[in-house]
Amino acid sequence: xxxxxAYTGAVGAAGIAVGAAGAAIASDTPSAASxxxxxxxxxxxxxxxxxxxxxxxxxxxxxxxxFDLAPGATLAQVKDLFQQWSTIAATTMAGRSLSSGDDAMxxxxxxxxxxxxxxxxxxxxxxxxxxDRIPKALDPLPAFLNDALVPAASDGxxxxxxxxxxxxxxxxxxxxLQRAAAAHTTQRWQVNGFADAAGSMPSPTSTPRNLMGQLDxxxxxxxxxxxxxxxxxxxxxxxxxWMRGGSYLVFRKIRMLLEDWDTLDRAGQEAVIGRxxxxxxxxxxxxxxxxxxxxxxxASGAFAIPAGAHIRQASAQSNNGASILRRAFNxxxxxxxxxxxxxxxxxxxxxxxxxxxxxxxxxxxxxADSLSTFIRHEASGLFAILPGCADGDxxxxxxxx
Ligand code: HEM
Numbered sequence: 001x002x003x004x005x006a007y008t009g010a011v012g013a014a015g016i017a018v019g020a021a022g023a024a025i026a027s028d029t030p031s032a033a034s035x036x037x038x039x040x041x042x043x044x045x046x047x048x049x050x051x052x053x054x055x056x057x058x059x060x061x062x063x064x065x066x067f068d069l070a071p072g073a074t075l076a077q078v079k080d081l082f083q084q085w086s087t088i089a090a091t092t093m094a095g096r097s098l099s100s101g102d103d104a105m106x107x108x109x110x111x112x113x114x115x116x117x118x119x120x121x122x123x124x125x126x127x128x129x130x131x132d133r134i135p136k137a138l139d140p141l142p143a144f145l146n147d148a149l150v151p152a153a154s155d156g157x158x159x160x161x162x163x164x165x166x167x168x169x170x171x172x173x174x175x176x177l178q179r180a181a182a183a184h185t186t187q188r189w190q191v192n193g194f195a196d197a198a199g200s201m202p203s204p205t206s207t208p209r210n211l212m213g214q215l216d217x218x219x220x221x222x223x224x225x226x227x228x229x230x231x232x233x234x235x236x237x238x239x240x241x242w243m244r245g246g247s248y249l250v251f252r253k254i255r256m257l258l259e260d261w262d263t264l265d266r267a268g269q270e271a272v273i274g275r276x277x278x279x280x281x282x283x284x285x286x287x288x289x290x291x292x293x294x295x296x297x298x299a300s301g302a303f304a305i306p307a308g309a310h311i312r313q314a315s316a317q318s319n320n321g322a323s324i325l326r327r328a329f330n331x332x333x334x335x336x337x338x339x340x341x342x343x344x345x346x347x348x349x350x351x352x353x354x355x356x357x358x359x360x361x362x363x364x365x366x367x368a369d370s371l372s373t374f375i376r377h378e379a380s381g382l383f384a385i386l387p388g389c390a391d392g393d394x395x396x397x398x399x400x401x
Pocket of ligand 1: 210212214215216217218219220252254255256273275310311312314315316324326344345347358361362365375
């Protein structure tokens with residue numbers, strides 16, 4: 001079995017392991033740490049009712065990419081692609097080598113919590129002459145206030161989300177998926193995101209932080225509850241039948257205006273969100289998972305959680321019960337022309353219906369959220385995330401029948 005090793009020193013410039021004082025230590029042989037988590041061995045089952053990447057435990061790598069069909073690509077070719085993608089996903093998620101053409105990029109690594117999640121855009125169905133199968137839920141998102149969307153970095157006929165706890169494992173799988181798709185598609189865009197490694201946080205289940213330094217994910221629906229399933233998955237009675245057990249993904253690439261954000265002191269930043277920055281506790285009191293009290297006032301008569309605070313404006317109670325599952329990854333892609341960091345959130349919202357989920361919330365946030373001054377939505381996509389498939393079957397079969 002693969003193990004994570006705890007090294008007793010950092011590797012110095014000359015490639016020799018060095019101790020804290022800089023003295024060469026006797027050996028750079030890793031000493032096995034029995035309590036260390038086995039990152040490589042973590043494995044998610046590909047086959048099942050839902051695609052596992054939706055509700056997977058937080059992963060450290062999230063790579064999202066979209067493909068467009070090549071002109072003239074046929075339904076039979078797309079069906080073949082879905083069969084190939086399903087085989088690649090099942091094989092790599094199990095940590096096995098691909099039966100043909102494996103480039104061995106991640107040879108010797110385990111599956112590392114890998115998930116491959118496949119979705120289709122409305123444009124795919126239009127191009128294939130399947131307009132009558134387009135779900136209402138794939139109606140284009142409305143334009144929102146302050147949107148600054150770049151079309152070439154948005155939308156697409158197909159999307160794939162590769163999540164893993166190892167970058168090489170993610171790259172290996174994405175490369176295999178790309179090779180399979182190359183004959184009949186072009187890759188439209190790709191965003192690569194990262195999140196805290198489980199081993200670096202206070203506990204493996206700690207809430208991750210984003211690049212504004214906030215704990216991000218606290219208010220998500222809780223896995224294993226009926227309300228989680230209602231929020232996230234298309235019900236077994238909904239139409240079209242090919243989406244039952246699936247979900248809808250809204251992707252937004254949201255740049256953080258970090259230089260403006262940095263001008264706020266900590267109290268100012270906490271007022272924008274409505275939570276304590278370090279602990280994540282709501283400003284109405286308690287600890288991270290205490291329910292926010294939006295009716296609480298401070299001694300000076302102001303709302304404890306300010307009127308424009310992000311959590312107040314995003315909450316289900318402000319939005320007619322609207323709820324989404326957020327699965328965010330950070331990106332930090334170097335300087336923009338003005339020298340400011342091109343950094344922010346690869347924001348992924350899964351829900352049973354975007355019209356009563358993301359759209360309702362974003363319509364409110366884009367106008368009333370104090371956070372909106374510090375962010376810009378720069379890319380967007382809406383995809384039907386196919387239901388899972390049974391062992392031996394392939395993703396999207398219902399679509400081709
Ligand atoms: C909550 C950050 C964009 C919906 C939160 C919280 C933070 C946060 C720190 C509190 C902790 C938590 O519950 O996770 C951000 C940042 C964003 C962003 C930095 C952009 C860069 C959005 C967008 C939406 C959204 C675009 C939806 C349209 C929510 C919801 C909650 C939340 C539903 C939970 C509210 C509740 O507790 O009831 N966000 N967010 N966020 N956010 Fe965002």
